[in-house]
Amino acid sequence: MDNFNFYSPTEFVFGRGRENEAGELVKKHGGSKVLVHFGGGSAVRSGLLDRVTASLDKAGVPYVSLGGVKPNPRDTLVYEGIELCRKENVDFILCVGGGSVIDSAKAIAAGVVYDGDFWDFYSGKAVIEKAVPVATVLTIAAAGSEGSGDTVVTQESTGLKRGAGSNALRPRFSIMNPELTCTLPAFQTACGAADIMAHVFERYFTNTQEVEITDRLCEAVLCTMVKEAPRVIADPNNYEARANIMWAGTVAHTNIVGVGRSQDWNSHNIEHELSGLYDVAHGAGLAVIMPSWMEFVMPHNPMRFAQMATRVFGCAMNFENPEATAMEGIRCFRRFLKELGLPINFAELGAKEEDIPVLVEKLGLGDGRTGGFVQLSSEDVAQIYRIAARATV
Numbered sequence: 001m002d003n004f005n006f007y008s009p010t011e012f013v014f015g016r017g018r019e020n021e022a023g024e025l026v027k028k029h030g031g032s033k034v035l036v037h038f039g040g041g042s043a044v045r046s047g048l049l050d051r052v053t054a055s056l057d058k059a060g061v062p063y064v065s066l067g068g069v070k071p072n073p074r075d076t077l078v079y080e081g082i083e084l085c086r087k088e089n090v091d092f093i094l095c096v097g098g099g100s101v102i103d104s105a106k107a108i109a110a111g112v113v114y115d116g117d118f119w120d121f122y123s124g125k126a127v128i129e130k131a132v133p134v135a136t137v138l139t140i141a142a143a144g145s146e147g148s149g150d151t152v153v154t155q156e157s158t159g160l161k162r163g164a165g166s167n168a169l170r171p172r173f174s175i176m177n178p179e180l181t182c183t184l185p186a187f188q189t190a191c192g193a194a195d196i197m198a199h200v201f202e203r204y205f206t207n208t209q210e211v212e213i214t215d216r217l218c219e220a221v222l223c224t225m226v227k228e229a230p231r232v233i234a235d236p237n238n239y240e241a242r243a244n245i246m247w248a249g250t251v252a253h254t255n256i257v258g259v260g261r262s263q264d265w266n267s268h269n270i271e272h273e274l275s276g277l278y279d280v281a282h283g284a285g286l287a288v289i290m291p292s293w294m295e296f297v298m299p300h301n302p303m304r305f306a307q308m309a310t311r312v313f314g315c316a317m318n319f320e321n322p323e324a325t326a327m328e329g330i331r332c333f334r335r336f337l338k339e340l341g342l343p344i345n346f347a348e349l350g351a352k353e354e355d356i357p358v359l360v361e362k363l364g365l366g367d368g369r370t371g372g373f374v375q376l377s378s379e380d381v382a383q384i385y386r387i388a389a390r391a392t393v
């Protein structure tokens with residue numbers, strides 16, 4: 001196991017009705033003027049936004065609102081949010097929504113206290129050192145942004161989707177009421193499941209030896225998803241299954257399952273070009289990319305994939321041919337995603353094989369290589385896109 005620091009300062013407030021505590025929690029965490037940030041309308045329609053603002057009113061915390069965050073959040077609204085926060089002297093941002101709303105809020109939070117263009121953080125020109133405090137009322141189990149220091153934003157003019165990260169962005173508190181996720185369309189629930197599993201796999205496929213504790217934690221999250229995701233698709237109001245998935249989503253991405261080991265993250269980088277170019281859901285893009293990446297890199301360490309196959313998908317171990325077991329595990333994963341209702345190839349996602357050179361170009365690897373498990377070249381990435389384009393179960 002490698003040396004590590006683990007920093008996860010977020011207060012997680014979990015369970016039914018907990019959104020009514022938002023006002024008191026903001027006060028407790030030092031907020032005196034709040035920006036309430038939300039998405040395209042689900043939180044308005046469900047009445048959640050009213051409950052949250054009523055709770056702020058009750059606690060005597062003034063607020064301004066900014067809605068309209070789109071999935072794959074855009075820089076344009078971030079600029080608007082930064083201006084609003086400065087004008088209104090906002091000192092705390094409360095997000096009501098999913099990863100897109102939270103990531104947009106994190107961008108605003110870092111941008112408000114930065115003299116330059118906030119995009120500098122996403123283009124790699126500057127590092128986030130401070131930010132206005134952010135907190136969340138989570139409405140979808142997926143991105144894990146409620147417990148992470150990461151943010152991903154799309155630049156509208158270029159379609160470039162880029163990430164930034166800092167411990168300063170880790171939410172002060174995250175309210176997690178699994179009931180709120182019952183209104184999700186089945187497709188969004190499935191996208192969330194794919195993203196949660198991908199966050200674990202990015203960490204599971206490692207070159208670090210002797211990491212039994214984090215291997216087993218990863219497998220616990222993966223096994224939970226294999227059991228619970230089909231349950232909520234079949235029975236969307238199943239509170240217990242929703243609750244298990246919601247916590248799995250957080251555990252998958254606070255990095256508690258990834259400490260002390262090298263991590264990969266190529267599937268995410270390769271996927272971000274798809275959601276950047278076609279504006280598809282991140283989880284849907286991952287369902288297409290992740291199993292294809294697995295097929296491509298499996299020869300690097302068949303035993304690790306065989307371990308995943310046996311422990312997560314219950315495949316029988318073929319000791320004479322571990323690669324066969326490894327491939328069976330990858331097939332099980334792809335079949336599982338398909339059964340959740342997710343796309344597994346370019347046509348089903350709405351992507352085009354002829355765009356592969358554009359996708360590779362946008363990734364911007366040039367002659368370089370990237371990845372913590374297997375270092376991929378631009379040609380390797382093109383090959384993964386080609387596998388993904390034609391994948392079947």
Ligand code: NZQ
Pocket residue numbers: 038039040041042043069070071072073097098099100101103139140141142143144145148149150151152180181182183184185188191192195253268282283
């Ligand atoms: O905008 P509204 O109307 O709220 O609708 C949203 C949106 O259309 C809807 N929704 C959310 N909660 C709902 C609901 N509909 C009904 N009932 C509810 N309770 O779901 C749609 C998707 O929402 P979004 O926030 O985009 O989903 P998700 O949480 O999957 O976030 C995706 C974004 O997070 C980024 C992704 O790249 C993508 O941009 N990621 C962020 C990470 C991070 N910050 O740590 C890590 C991830 O790997 C990921 O890259």
Ligand code: ZN
Pocket residue numbers: 143195198199268282
């Ligand atoms: Zn993700």
